Amino acid sequence: MNSVDFYQLEKPILELKERIDKLEGSDDPRKKDKIQALREEISRLWEEIVPQLTAKHIVQLARHPQRPYTLDYIQALVEDFIELHGDRRFADDPAIVAGLGFYKGRTVAFIGHQKGRTTRERIARNFGQPNPEGYRKALRIMKLAEKFHFPVVTFIDTPGAYPGIGAEERGQAEAIATNLREIAKLKVPIVNIVIGEGGSGGALAIGVGDIMFMLEYSFYSVISPEGCAAILWKDQSAVDKAAENLKLTARDLLALGIIDKIIPEPPGGAHIDPEQTFRQVDRHLAPALKKLEEMPIEELLLARHRKFRKMGVFSLK
Amino acid sequence: MTNLWTRCNNCQRILYKQDIIDNLYVCPLCNFHFRVEARERVAMLLDPGSYTFIDENIYPEDPLGFEDSLPYSARLRENQEKTSLADAIISAVGTIGGIPVVMAVMEFNFMGGSMGSVVGEKVTRVAERALVEKIPLIIISCSGGARMQEGALSLMQLMKTSSALAKLDEAGIPYISILTDPTTGGVTASFAMLGDVNIAEPGALIGFAGPRVIEQTIKEKLPKGFQRAEFLLAHGMLDDVVHRKNLRSYLIRLLRLFLNRYEK
Numbered sequence: 407m408n409s410v411d412f413y414q415l416e417k418p419i420l421e422l423k424e425r426i427d428k429l430e431g432s433d434d435p436r437k438k439d440k441i442q443a444l445r446e447e448i449s450r451l452w453e454e455i456v457p458q459l460t461a462k463h464i465v466q467l468a469r470h471p472q473r474p475y476t477l478d479y480i481q482a483l484v485e486d487f488i489e490l491h492g493d494r495r496f497a498d499d500p501a502i503v504a505g506l507g508f509y510k511g512r513t514v515a516f517i518g519h520q521k522g523r524t525t526r527e528r529i530a531r532n533f534g535q536p537n538p539e540g541y542r543k544a545l546r547i548m549k550l551a552e553k554f555h556f557p558v559v560t561f562i563d564t565p566g567a568y569p570g571i572g573a574e575e576r577g578q579a580e581a582i583a584t585n586l587r588e589i590a591k592l593k594v595p596i597v598n599i600v601i602g603e604g605g606s607g608g609a610l611a612i613g614v615g616d617i618m619f620m621l622e623y624s625f626y627s628v629i630s631p632e633g634c635a636a637i638l639w640k641d642q643s644a645v646d647k648a649a650e651n652l653k654l655t656a657r658d659l660l661a662l663g664i665i666d667k668i669i670p671e672p673p674g675g676a677h678i679d680p681e682q683t684f685r686q687v688d689r690h691l692a693p694a695l696k697k698l699e700e701m702p703i704e705e706l707l708l709a710r711h712r713k714f715r716k717m718g719v720f721s722l723k
Numbered sequence: 724m725t726n727l728w729t730r731c732n733n734c735q736r737i738l739y740k741q742d743i744i745d746n747l748y749v750c751p752l753c754n755f756h757f758r759v760e761a762r763e764r765v766a767m768l769l770d771p772g773s774y775t776f777i778d779e780n781i782y783p784e785d786p787l788g789f790e791d792s793l794p795y796s797a798r799l800r801e802n803q804e805k806t807s808l809a810d811a812i813i814s815a816v817g818t819i820g821g822i823p824v825v826m827a828v829m830e831f832n833f834m835g836g837s838m839g840s841v842v843g844e845k846v847t848r849v850a851e852r853a854l855v856e857k858i859p860l861i862i863i864s865c866s867g868g869a870r871m872q873e874g875a876l877s878l879m880q881l882m883k884t885s886s887a888l889a890k891l892d893e894a895g896i897p898y899i900s901i902l903t904d905p906t907t908g909g910v911t912a913s914f915a916m917l918g919d920v921n922i923a924e925p926g927a928l929i930g931f932a933g934p935r936v937i938e939q940t941i942k943e944k945l946p947k948g949f950q951r952a953e954f955l956l957a958h959g960m961l962d963d964v965v966h967r968k969n970l971r972s973y974l975i976r977l978l979r980l981f982l983n984r985y986e987k
């Protein structure tokens with residue numbers, strides 16, 4: 407049996423959020439107090455919803471069409487960002503954005519999956535599903551960062567690498583594999599932040615490094631719950647069960663030792679108060695970069711290697 | 724049909740089983756390459772009596788408490804009984820044409836050769852062994868991809884194995900990857916595509932996404948031969964497609980070149 411959708415659950419919150427948005431644009435003299443009261447109401451409602459949240463709800467929240475995307479974070483946190491395009495091999499993949507910008511007064515390379523907001527933009531960005539060119543562009547920018555000693559920050563938000571004919575012809579698997587091997591050797595700090603969907607190998611290819619954060623209501627999975635339900639349960643209505651079994655929430659991944667820390671989201675989720683979400687990300691990202699930049703590079707690479715070396719659960723008999 | 728006879732999956736002709744076995748599990752009539760069990764692979768390639776199996780004591784766990792129609796722990800037991808292996812991979816050290824190598828071979832009969840923590844650990848260990856002993860590494864892949872029942876832990880094995888291979892890469896230790904039918908998903912997107920030389924057997928299905936997923940996504944019929952070894956060769960993804968009967972001699976010649984070991 408499937409639980410009610412998250413979009414049902416959040417309806418009263420969205421209504422309050424709409425009232426906040428309206429107030430913000432108004433010249434009501436008491437708007438500050440009114441907004442504050444509405445936010446408190448959202449918090450109260452959210453406290454009732456949180457205990458009911460299932461893994462499937464979190465998957466829906468992570469995919470929420472209003473959720474902030476990579477370029478929203480970059481716009482909020484980065485100064486003088488310049489996007490750099492193309493893999494110098496075949497094409498520019500709009501499903502991954504990459505470039506340089508100032509963060510806390512220092513040049514940093516930013517790379518992230520990018521989804522579209524409007525129908526047209528969604529299609530142009532292939533719903534955030536990269537082709538091999540996207541991964542090769544990401545690697546090119548990582549190497550550029552290495553050459554000029556800039557740390558790398560990545561934002562992860564993809565349903566997965568695109569399953570298409572051209573993607574296979576141009577070596578989707580090779581592109582992902584090469585990124586993983588080259589990330590293992592990259593001589594600059596790498597911070598990864600899962601902001602929405604962490605869809606399998608397509609997420610991993612730009613989603614590993616030295617410190618890995620997940621937003622509270624993002625997920626990271628070896629396969630989509632829909633794909634898993636189709637294969638193992640042979641039943642699309644088993645998505646709830648698949649999501650539950652896959653242990654794909656930020657809390658699950660923290661417990662499994664895969665991620666380093668959870669970045670809390672505002673009541674209602676990132677899309678209800680993007681500004682607060684950006685502040686939370688900022689508050690976690692700045693000290694993480696600082697800590698990594700203070701490490702000698704050999705030590706950093708050794709720590710990176712050890713981090714992945716110990717991942718996995720097995721027994722010796 | 725008694726179990727002395729079988730039908731070729733490709734040409735559909737009825738064949739005497741022993742004829743296929745004597746022909747390295749290749750159809751003598753149409754050259755179709757049947758899947759080979761992992762232990763059999765080692766015996767076909769390494770010098771007789773030269774090898775010992777290693778890391779046989781590594782067993783899978785059920786860290787997520789995963790349960791679909793069957794609990795994962797029960798599924799593991801079932802597959803362990805079926806294959807008498809601990810998980811979907813075996814590894815060995817030995818010689819090939821007198822050249823010391825370390826080798827890992829995936830077993831498709833064990834949960835479709837899926838990669839969970841044990842496969843990741845054993846691939847990592849053979850890479851580390853090759854690094855320490857400074858001997859070439861050969862991995863024979865045969866896998867449907869990452870193992871869903873171990874969730875994100877399986878996904879992380881892509882990085883774990885790639886990270887281990889990065890060390891070999893830096894040290895200049897040769898790694899030969901052999902892709903057999905089928906090699907898809909997380910295994911292709913990690914160690915299988917990272918060889919200094921990547922070769923495949925004729926007709927092997929190789930890709931990232933499975934053909935069914937692609938068909939459902941693009942809602943088109945796939946071109947003939949799509950994702951087959953010959954298709955990948957034509958698209959520059961493989962160094963060569965090597966017939967099974969030539970595989971051992973190919974590997975010996977290749978390793979001699981990599982090791983700069985001229986012999987006449």
Ligand SMILES: [Zn+2]
Pocket residue numbers: 731732733734735736750751752753754755
């Ligand atoms: Zn045949």
